[in-house]
Amino acid sequence: MKPIGEAATPLLKTNPGFVFDGGSCPVREVLTRIGDKWSLYVIFTLQPKPMRFNELKRQVEGISQRMLTVTLRSLERDGLVSRTVFDTTPPSVEYRLTTFGQSLAQPISALGNWAAENRSRLRDAQARFDRDQGQGS
Amino acid sequence: MKPIGEAATPLLKTNPGFVFDGGSCPVREVLTRIGDKWSLYVIFTLQPKPMRFNELKRQVEGISQRMLTVTLRSLERDGLVSRTVFDTTPPSVEYRLTTFGQSLAQPISALGNWAAENRSRLRDAQARFDRDQGQGS
DNA sequence: CTGAATCCTCTGGGATACTG
DNA sequence: CAGTATCCCAGAGGATTCAG
Numbered sequence: 001m002k003p004i005g006e007a008a009t010p011l012l013k014t015n016p017g018f019v020f021d022g023g024s025c026p027v028r029e030v031l032t033r034i035g036d037k038w039s040l041y042v043i044f045t046l047q048p049k050p051m052r053f054n055e056l057k058r059q060v061e062g063i064s065q066r067m068l069t070v071t072l073r074s075l076e077r078d079g080l081v082s083r084t085v086f087d088t089t090p091p092s093v094e095y096r097l098t099t100f101g102q103s104l105a106q107p108i109s110a111l112g113n114w115a116a117e118n119r120s121r122l123r124d125a126q127a128r129f130d131r132d133q134g135q136g137s
Numbered sequence: 138m139k140p141i142g143e144a145a146t147p148l149l150k151t152n153p154g155f156v157f158d159g160g161s162c163p164v165r166e167v168l169t170r171i172g173d174k175w176s177l178y179v180i181f182t183l184q185p186k187p188m189r190f191n192e193l194k195r196q197v198e199g200i201s202q203r204m205l206t207v208t209l210r211s212l213e214r215d216g217l218v219s220r221t222v223f224d225t226t227p228p229s230v231e232y233r234l235t236t237f238g239q240s241l242a243q244p245i246s247a248l249g250n251w252a253a254e255n256r257s258r259l260r261d262a263q264a265r266f267d268r269d270q271g272q273g274s
Numbered sequence: 275c276t277g278a279a280t281c282c283t284c285t286g287g288g289a290t291a292c293t294g
Numbered sequence: 295c296a297g298t299a300t301c302c303c304a305g306a307g308g309a310t311t312c313a314g
Contacts, residue, residue: 025181027177027181027252029256029259030249035168037287038287040164044164052295054295064287065288065289065297066288066298067288069297076266077262077263077267078259079259079261079265085296090295091294091297092296093296100262103255104251106251107247110247111167111244111247114167115166116163118237118241119163119166121216121237122167125214125216126214126216174307175307189275190275190277191276201308204306204308222276227275227276228276
């Protein structure tokens, strides 16, 4: 009996077969892990302060409850986020970035900076490309 | 959708207006663009030197021909990669990173460095998590 | 050699309903 | 409040085929 689900319909892919060979590109490994639709946003949102589930869900508005759960589980599994349960009358769970998770936020910031600085250039290039394609120069 | 960071964006202090929004969050925009399965690898592979299609395909081994074509088109559209056709008897096309593309390689390297340095820790955390889950205490 | 087009599969992920 | 379990669909991407 697996806690997360049967092999047929796994909520989380804790499947051990996903690991590539030892010599694989680490970038690929990392991007495969946190390059999904929500991980980075959750990490970012948790950076300022720990949050509870619903608070987090509100902040990362747009995320479905399922994906928030899945994403948090993944991040927890990676040791990037810690999960603390308070067995109060209304159950509350606090999620917070670990030091490890905070360290990941650094390189992500670099990418974010690049993105912020070059977004317009990117869009411009796209527009030009599309225009040229249409007219055939 | 809606911004999840409110007005406060504590992580990227260097970038005002760095908000997680589908339309205004540059990180999301960039990741949506080059956060696919192959773009980064192609950029990486092209970083040392320009390459032709098949050579590139060999280097990024594992990529399908279709995805290489699609990926290159996207990168070209974004102005990250330039495409030069040599109308020789056996047609050859050279792809090379633009200066713009090279600049993107920088932040990606930061992420890559983090990945390389923390891969074992990541795996360890995953293994521990999975083990704990499996035993169910 | 370079690439476009088609087919088809697999999985990410949203909506929803149900537990404790 | 904090999840968990199903259903289901869109889209990414591999394999294959055709074309310049």
